[in-house]
Amino acid sequence: MALKTQELVLNMGPQHPSTHGVLRLELELEGEVVTKVIPHLGYLHRCFEKHTEAMTYPQVIPYTDRMDYLASMYNNFGYVVAVERLLGIEVPERVEYIRVIMGELQRIASHLVALGTYGLDIGAFTPFLYLFRDREHILNLFEITCGARLLYNYMWIGGLSHDIPSDFVRLTKEFISYFKPTITELNELLSYNKIFIERTANVGILPADTAISYGITGPNLRASGVQWDVRKDDTYSIYNRFDFEIPVGKGWFGTLGDCWDRYYVRVLEMEESLKILEQAIDQIPEGDVQSAIPKRIKPPVGTIYTRVENPRGELGYFIISDGSVNPFRIKVRAPSFVNLSVLNELCKGHLVADVVAILGSIDIVLGEIDR
Amino acid sequence: MFEFLSDLFGSQIIAAFISAALPLVFIVPFVIFAVWLERKVSAHMQDRLGPMRVGWHGWLQTIADFFKLLQKEDIVASDTDKKFFNVAPYIVFAGTYLVFAALPFSSAYIGTSLDIGLFYIIAVSGLVVIGILMAGWASNNKYSLYGAMRSAAQIVSYEIPTAIVILSIVMFTGTLSLSEISDNQTAYFWNWYIFGGPDWGLTKFLVLPFMIIGFLILYISTLAEVNRTPFDMPEAESELVAGYHTEYSGIKFSMFFLAEYGNMFAVSAIVSVIFFGGYQSPIGYLGDALAANWLIPFEQLFWFAAKGIFFVFVQMWLRWTLPRVRVDQLMTLCWKYLIPYSIVNLIIIGIITLI
Numbered sequence: 001m002a003l004k005t006q007e008l009v010l011n012m013g014p015q016h017p018s019t020h021g022v023l024r025l026e027l028e029l030e031g032e033v034v035t036k037v038i039p040h041l042g043y044l045h046r047c048f049e050k051h052t053e054a055m056t057y058p059q060v061i062p063y064t065d066r067m068d069y070l071a072s073m074y075n076n077f078g079y080v081v082a083v084e085r086l087l088g089i090e091v092p093e094r095v096e097y098i099r100v101i102m103g104e105l106q107r108i109a110s111h112l113v114a115l116g117t118y119g120l121d122i123g124a125f126t127p128f129l130y131l132f133r134d135r136e137h138i139l140n141l142f143e144i145t146c147g148a149r150l151l152y153n154y155m156w157i158g159g160l161s162h163d164i165p166s167d168f169v170r171l172t173k174e175f176i177s178y179f180k181p182t183i184t185e186l187n188e189l190l191s192y193n194k195i196f197i198e199r200t201a202n203v204g205i206l207p208a209d210t211a212i213s214y215g216i217t218g219p220n221l222r223a224s225g226v227q228w229d230v231r232k233d234d235t236y237s238i239y240n241r242f243d244f245e246i247p248v249g250k251g252w253f254g255t256l257g258d259c260w261d262r263y264y265v266r267v268l269e270m271e272e273s274l275k276i277l278e279q280a281i282d283q284i285p286e287g288d289v290q291s292a293i294p295k296r297i298k299p300p301v302g303t304i305y306t307r308v309e310n311p312r313g314e315l316g317y318f319i320i321s322d323g324s325v326n327p328f329r330i331k332v333r334a335p336s337f338v339n340l341s342v343l344n345e346l347c348k349g350h351l352v353a354d355v356v357a358i359l360g361s362i363d364i365v366l367g368e369i370d371r
Numbered sequence: 372m373f374e375f376l377s378d379l380f381g382s383q384i385i386a387a388f389i390s391a392a393l394p395l396v397f398i399v400p401f402v403i404f405a406v407w408l409e410r411k412v413s414a415h416m417q418d419r420l421g422p423m424r425v426g427w428h429g430w431l432q433t434i435a436d437f438f439k440l441l442q443k444e445d446i447v448a449s450d451t452d453k454k455f456f457n458v459a460p461y462i463v464f465a466g467t468y469l470v471f472a473a474l475p476f477s478s479a480y481i482g483t484s485l486d487i488g489l490f491y492i493i494a495v496s497g498l499v500v501i502g503i504l505m506a507g508w509a510s511n512n513k514y515s516l517y518g519a520m521r522s523a524a525q526i527v528s529y530e531i532p533t534a535i536v537i538l539s540i541v542m543f544t545g546t547l548s549l550s551e552i553s554d555n556q557t558a559y560f561w562n563w564y565i566f567g568g569p570d571w572g573l574t575k576f577l578v579l580p581f582m583i584i585g586f587l588i589l590y591i592s593t594l595a596e597v598n599r600t601p602f603d604m605p606e607a608e609s610e611l612v613a614g615y616h617t618e619y620s621g622i623k624f625s626m627f628f629l630a631e632y633g634n635m636f637a638v639s640a641i642v643s644v645i646f647f648g649g650y651q652s653p654i655g656y657l658g659d660a661l662a663a664n665w666l667i668p669f670e671q672l673f674w675f676a677a678k679g680i681f682f683v684f685v686q687m688w689l690r691w692t693l694p695r696v697r698v699d700q701l702m703t704l705c706w707k708y709l710i711p712y713s714i715v716n717l718i719i720i721g722i723i724t725l726i
Contacts, residue, residue, distance in 0.1 A: 008513065010513050010514075032517075032698065119694065122694040122695060123600060123603070123693075123694045124692075124693065124694035124695075125413070125417070125691060126413075126416055126417050126691050126692060129417040129419065130418065133418055190694070193693070193694060195601055195693055195694045195695070195696050196694045198696065198700055199694060199695075199700075351697060351699065352517070353697045353698060
């Protein structure tokens, strides 16, 4: 007599330690092998896009903070670039430099959380706290600049909310020299750990063509070997002035595009961000950061789509203006949302433990997915 | 000890009760200390301070936590199998407690000096699996069930290399009695079995490397048996929330906790008895030097606890350094590496013993 077997449906989340927020995954399992993953979204939906229609253009900026709360600076950045292009205004050099510095600091801070929580997902607790200790330095820099540690509302249309304080340049340089050796420390502690490699190499392989057809962007796409970075390929602000590489996955310990590649591309990106910081911090020109802020923001009738390279991928803002002080419609292309869509493809045939490893490696932020 | 107590009270029943309760005198303070130590060790490894508020460097923190847990509501979810759900934590704890009965704390105190002490310990520690399976099944929670199944598979698998290594020691020493094994390794540390045992001769140097291999295999398997990182599959918090004790709260949860930390000490003690002389001092006794024989058992107790706590510390050290292996890798490690190696080790030690 054959035993009757049945697929087991396991609900992972919304309250689960490693879904990185209020995400619910419906896992269909055969034993411990995953046959299907259905992500259920919307537990953190705050109607951001609808709300903005009742706001004036500057009032939208705090809302963008609250999307990807680990990369608030960059969300500001993308939005203000979009509105400035719609308005057709030029911002002063000093503002551009400070924005790039803040953006890259934010990228490092965001990757630190991504790498730390990824270690946590794999079961390594200690690297997580080391990385949070380093992130603290960046948050302190943000705090002395604009007073906030998480949701900054720092970049304004045409300028910045505050100029950088006098010792900011010195402190940033100190941070750069402090942070460089800690990347090596991280590699020794976690990246090249045998168990860590066993857990992540050859797991959740994302081939380049699948990645492109799903619209995956950011480190996840680059880990699959595709050299695509909006900072270089569709440049904005002053990124074309800096010399930096775009790290791509090489299948270091396994197949191209596995979890370890996605992890390690982020480590390399932090090094590249440091390069940009080192160049930018020495070149900040003098000037007034608020001189170009328009008194009344009323863009002409029209539409614009602008994309920037957020730490998680391509963050796009699509804005329709009807000529009034309120945007007619703002649509955000959230990188986490798009990146999450490939989860089912990656998880099929893996074990439950791998779902955690794969989900962590795509590095999602639920605030951005649900908006 | 039992004879001494029954003489003292003139009743075997009272003596039996007291003997049975004695390990608690050790386990409870040890667990309170170990939990505090774990938090401090992890904190200092992670560049923070850990508990600092209650008592000097937070040493009262665990006691405070314990009282908090006692006062907590004992939640039993409605769809659980109540009977098994309520019994399971105590069975898990019983499995740990029974091991303590045969541990030789010093030459003067051993709960029961069994001739088949090692065999007994392997047998009763299997009881933990029943309790864990019971907890996982009765919780009526998929995560608990997964945790319990993983745990059962893991503990049962890793008992094999443990048993084989212990077998090789039994072959080498010719005894299953823990106190006899300890007694054999008396005097200085070069008499420990990890250094080839007390007999000076060719055998000692031939067997030394294989003893070290045996120790490594035993230590790795005991790590897995007590579900510590990198083998903490059953309670892998990032996957299974808290494994088999997800649904437990209050005093029942603290029973699991007590059992976990008790087990940590138990396996460390077994490792130290087999390879590191158990309660024997590595550097001779103060009691001998001062001609105060009554001092020796206390010194032995100190050395026993110190060695045990040292290995517990190593377990913590590993926990806060290493990531967690995956469940299939765990099984691979056991069946494809540890068991073959331990069998080869057994054969080699057997041949050396025969020579």
